[in-house]
Amino acid sequence: MYRIAIKMLVGNGSKYLAMIIGVVFASLVITQQLSIFCGLMSRTFGFLSDTPEPDLWVMEPKVQFVDDIKPMAISRLWQVKGIDGVEWAVPLYKGIVRVRLEGGTFQNSNLIGIDDATLIGGPARMLNGTLADLRRADGIIVDQAGASKKLARLATESGRSVLIPASIGDQLEINDQRGVIVGVARVTRTFQSQPVIYTTFSRATRYAPAERKQLSFILVGLQAGADKTLIKKQIAEKLGLAAYTTDEFKDLSLLYFLRNTGIPINFGIAVLLAFLVGVAIVGQSFYSFTLDNLRYFGTLRAMGASNFLLLQMMALQAAVVGSVGFGIGSGIGSLFYYVSRNSELAFRMPWQVPFIAASAVVIISLLAALLSLRKIATLEPAMVFRF
Amino acid sequence: MKFDTAVYCDQLRKEYRSAEQTVLALSGVNLTIAGGEILMLVGPSGCGKTTLISVIAGTLRSDGGSCNVFGEDLNRLSEEELDNFRKKDVGFVFQAYNLIPTLTASENVAIPLLLGGMDFYAACKRAEETLELVGLYEKRSVLPINLSGGQNQRVALARAIVHRPRLIVCDEPTSALDAETGQLVMEVICRLAKERSTTLIIVTHDNRIFHFADRIVKMNDGRIVE
Numbered sequence: 001m002y003r004i005a006i007k008m009l010v011g012n013g014s015k016y017l018a019m020i021i022g023v024v025f026a027s028l029v030i031t032q033q034l035s036i037f038c039g040l041m042s043r044t045f046g047f048l049s050d051t052p053e054p055d056l057w058v059m060e061p062k063v064q065f066v067d068d069i070k071p072m073a074i075s076r077l078w079q080v081k082g083i084d085g086v087e088w089a090v091p092l093y094k095g096i097v098r099v100r101l102e103g104g105t106f107q108n109s110n111l112i113g114i115d116d117a118t119l120i121g122g123p124a125r126m127l128n129g130t131l132a133d134l135r136r137a138d139g140i141i142v143d144q145a146g147a148s149k150k151l152a153r154l155a156t157e158s159g160r161s162v163l164i165p166a167s168i169g170d171q172l173e174i175n176d177q178r179g180v181i182v183g184v185a186r187v188t189r190t191f192q193s194q195p196v197i198y199t200t201f202s203r204a205t206r207y208a209p210a211e212r213k214q215l216s217f218i219l220v221g222l223q224a225g226a227d228k229t230l231i232k233k234q235i236a237e238k239l240g241l242a243a244y245t246t247d248e249f250k251d252l253s254l255l256y257f258l259r260n261t262g263i264p265i266n267f268g269i270a271v272l273l274a275f276l277v278g279v280a281i282v283g284q285s286f287y288s289f290t291l292d293n294l295r296y297f298g299t300l301r302a303m304g305a306s307n308f309l310l311l312q313m314m315a316l317q318a319a320v321v322g323s324v325g326f327g328i329g330s331g332i333g334s335l336f337y338y339v340s341r342n343s344e345l346a347f348r349m350p351w352q353v354p355f356i357a358a359s360a361v362v363i364i365s366l367l368a369a370l371l372s373l374r375k376i377a378t379l380e381p382a383m384v385f386r387f
Numbered sequence: 388m389k390f391d392t393a394v395y396c397d398q399l400r401k402e403y404r405s406a407e408q409t410v411l412a413l414s415g416v417n418l419t420i421a422g423g424e425i426l427m428l429v430g431p432s433g434c435g436k437t438t439l440i441s442v443i444a445g446t447l448r449s450d451g452g453s454c455n456v457f458g459e460d461l462n463r464l465s466e467e468e469l470d471n472f473r474k475k476d477v478g479f480v481f482q483a484y485n486l487i488p489t490l491t492a493s494e495n496v497a498i499p500l501l502l503g504g505m506d507f508y509a510a511c512k513r514a515e516e517t518l519e520l521v522g523l524y525e526k527r528s529v530l531p532i533n534l535s536g537g538q539n540q541r542v543a544l545a546r547a548i549v550h551r552p553r554l555i556v557c558d559e560p561t562s563a564l565d566a567e568t569g570q571l572v573m574e575v576i577c578r579l580a581k582e583r584s585t586t587l588i589i590v591t592h593d594n595r596i597f598h599f600a601d602r603i604v605k606m607n608d609g610r611i612v613e
Contacts, residue, residue, distance in 0.1 A: 001501050004490065011489020299485040302446050304474025304502050306467065381446035381473070 001305070005313035006320060008293060015292070016321070018285040019368075023325020023361055024332070026278025030271050030357045031333030031349070037267040038353060039346030044257045045250040046188030047094070047112075047196075053120050054219035055228065057249045058089075058235055061242040065253035067191070069094055071213035076241065080218050083234050085226035090115035093204040094216040099151065099197070100173035107150050109195040111174070113204020121219055122185075122198055129168055129183025134200055140174075141183040142166055145344065146195025172197075174207045189344060191257075275360050282325075283368040286318065290372035294379070302381040310376050314369055322365035329361075330354050393457060393554060393586040394420040394443055400451035401438050401609075412438040413449065414609035422553070423584040425577055425599060427591055430606035436590045439606070440556045443588065445473045457553055474502050478547030478585075480576070482559035484539045486531040492518060492542045493527040499550040517549040518542070521575050537568035541575060548579055555580065557589040561596055573599045 010016055042049070047066055048057075058080055060070035080089045093113030098106045114121035114134075122131045123141060133139055142151055151172065152163040166172070172179045179199065187196050199207070205214045220243070222231060232243040244252060258264050290297075297310050333349070340347050401413040412435045420426050428436045441447035442454050445461050454461045457476060464472060478499070479485075486495045496514035501507065515527045521541040531539050540560060547555050560576065561569030573596045580587040589600070597603055605613035 001498075003507055004487070004494070004498065004501065007494065008487060008489050293487075295483075295485060296487045299479070299481070299487075300498065300502070302444070302473065302479055303499055304470045304472075304477075306470050309502075382441040 001300075001309060001313060002316050005316050008296065008313075009289070009317040009320060012289060012292065015285050015289040019282050019289070019321045020325045020328070022278050022281030022285060023322055023364060024329040025281070026274050026364055027326045027329030027357045027361050028332050029274035030360050031330050031353055032336060033267050033270045033274065034353045034356060035333065035337060035347050035349040036345070037263070038350060039348035040191070040263060041254055041257060042348050043189055043191045043346055045253040046190060047110075048246050048250050048253070050124055050187045051121050051219070052124065052246065053221070054246065055222040056220040056232065056235075056243045056245060058218040058220055058241050058243045059216070061236075061240065063242065063252075065256035066249065067094075067253075068256070069216045071211060072215045072218070072241070073213050074215050076215060076239065077218055079239050080220060080235065080241070083231060083238065085223050085231045085234075086220055087223045087226075088118070088120075088221040090118055090120045090219050091201045091215050092121045092217040092219050093201050093208065093214060095204075095208050096194075097175050097197070097207055097209075099179075099195070100176075101151065102153050107195065109146065109151070109174075109197050110190055111204055111207060112196065112198045113201040113208075114198060115219075116200040116202050119200075120221075123187050123196075125186040127184045127186055131183070133182035134198065136180070136182050138178050138180045138203070139182040139199065140172065140179040140203075141185050141198040142172075142181055143187045143196040144184055145189060145193075146197075147181075147184050150195050175209065177207055179207070189346070193344065271360075275364065278360070278364045279367050282321065282364050283371050286321070286368040287371045287375075289317075290314070290375055294375060297376060298379055298381070298383045301379050301383075307377055307379065310379065311373070314372060314376055318365040318369035321368075322361045326358055326361040330357055333357075391422045392419055392455075393422040393424065394418065394588075395455040396439075396443070396452065397455075398452035399439070399442060399449050399454055401435075401442060401447070401449050411609050413442070415452065416606075416609070416611055418604065418611060420586055420588065422586055423581070425580060425587040425589070425601045427589045427597060427600040427603045428606060429591060429597075429603060430612075434606045435609040436606055437558060438609075440558065440588055440590055444477050444479065444554070444556045445469045474499070475550070476553050478550070478552040478555040480540070480543050480547045480555065480557040480560045482562050484531070484536075484543045484563075486539055486542055486546070488531050491528050491530060492523060492534065492545075495531070495542055496545045496549050498546060499552075503550055514545070514549055517545045520548075520579060521545045535568075536564050537572055540564060540568075540572045544572065544576055544579070548583070548585070551583065552585065554586045554588070557587065557591075559591055559593075560589060561591065561593045566595055569593060569596060 045066055063070050077091050095111050096108055097111045099109045100106055119131050127144055148165040151166040155162055155164050166181055168181050170181045235241050235243040337347050337349050396416050396418040399413050399416040403410045403412055430436055442449050493511050493514040496517055497510035500510035500513055518524050518527050521544055523541055577599045604611055
């Protein structure tokens with residue numbers, strides 16, 4: 001009888017289509033909005049994702065997220081190196097500088113200064129040049145997105161204005177000082193979509209506006225078998241500094257944005273609206289479908305089908321609508337993700353996104369079926385003679 | 388009750404209650420129908436004909452009296468047993484055919500077999516054989532919307548007999564058909580019922596088909612009057 005249930009559903013083309021469209025719309029919008037939300041949120045800690053080397057990030061305790069820089073004195077670096085279990089500790093500068101472009105305009109950019117000796121903290125994926133090229137005079141590495149857009153040169157070719165991406169050998173004026181591009185790297189886009197410039201720590205502190213303290217973070221590697229929790233505790237108790245693992249620091253940054261910006265509410269409203277529209281379209285269409293078929297459900301009831309069997313058939317119909325709609329909706333969402341994977345769009349689809357969308361579709365299908373449930377559950381076989 | 392008695396109703400009562408009023412639909416009906424008999428129930432609208440076949444077919448419970456069908460007191464059966472009784476022993480033919488419009492003729496006919504637990508393909512095969520009995524084998528893959536009224540009613544008839552029930556109830560089977568088609572449908576119904584010794588109860592207003600009946604029972608005000 002399940003085959004009959006599916007034929008009853010699919011054969012009613014317009015209503016079936018309306019239900020499918022409802023679920024597709026809901027699952028697509030939920031998937032897409034949640035993916036953009038995840039993409040935006042992951043950009044808040046993108047720098048941490050691009051810097052996998054340290055076991056611990058040490059900073060001032062009042063730091064709330066990765067861009068909330070509260071500089072420390074350089075002497076803190078030596079104090080951290082003195083903690084038992086610390087294998088290595090290197091300085092890292094992170095700040096915003098103004099870059100003067102060739103046309104005279106200025107572009108705010110993220111400046112990352114990594115340890116001169118070890119180059120720990122540099123970008124993981126070099127597209128052109130090598131990390132070691134930073135040791136060349138005035139060497140800087142720029143991110144690909146920044147190089148091809150915001151740091152690009154405007155030129156005229158055949159009467160048309162074109163952007164010529166910044167490339168190795170080009171010079172940038174950073175805070176009135178010269179920087180020579182020695183490499184291009186791929187990094188996670190920043191939350192504000194500003195270009196990212198890597199250089200050595202000593203050069204970064206020279207580029208940066210003068211401040212008494214210029215050590216943003218201390219990146220720490222631990223000895224094999226060292227107790228991470230104990231070392232974090234020692235850093236906190238002996239030095240009065242905060243130490244986080246990369247994941248903890250990501251969570252801290254993420255929580256800051258979740259709690260202190262309207263982004264979750266805005267995306268939450270979009271997701272809720274998609275859910276409600278889905279419930280309305282699918283619920284109304286499914287109820288109308290059930291009413292259209294009440295005579296036939298009644299006929300089946302008269303011929304000996306139990307109410308339970310009819311409810312199972314209805315549940316199967318709701319499940320088919322939900323599955324097909326979710327498949328198409330999440331498929332379009334995934335296609336969107338695939339197409340935009342190399343673009344500037346903040347789009348990230350961890351497994352939780354389709355899981356949440358699937359859960360929403362299950363709830364939509366259940367609510368739609370529930371609207372019709374009473375009609376089927378109270379169907380008397382004798383009704384069939386009154387149709 | 389004789390052994391060959393198919394239906395035996397004794398002082399059958401049925402009331403429909405609403406907030407405003409109570410309508411006595413069956414008021415002490417006594418009726419005996421023999422196995423293989425073709426019985427027509429006639430009478431004015433609202434006299435209780437449809438209620439009576441609903442009770443006999445096990446789709447409605449009576450409020451009083453007893454209704455024995457093939458030796459089973461239907462009032463004593465549980466819901467599940469009543470469902471099984473209808474599934475196994477009763478075939479239905481409705482005035483508006485009640486064929487599921489998105490299923491082909493053979494799939495519609497196969498439904499009683501599927502409800503009985505038969506495999507889909509085996510059920511469709513048996514359904515096609517039954518369609519052949521009513522002269523519609525060629526139309527086995529056609530949707531009801533593409534069939535004429537008479538053809539739809541013959542498909543409905545095939546659905547009513549495919550599982551070889553002992554009782555078939557027909558509610559105004561010819562009222563939506565023209566005279567010629569109605570005669571044709573009745574010929575098929577009665578021929579198959581006779582061949583299979585199936586008890587046939589037909590509710591009708593159509594006096595053009597009275598000659599097919601073994602017996603005609605007239606109802607009025609919830610009672611059998613003739």
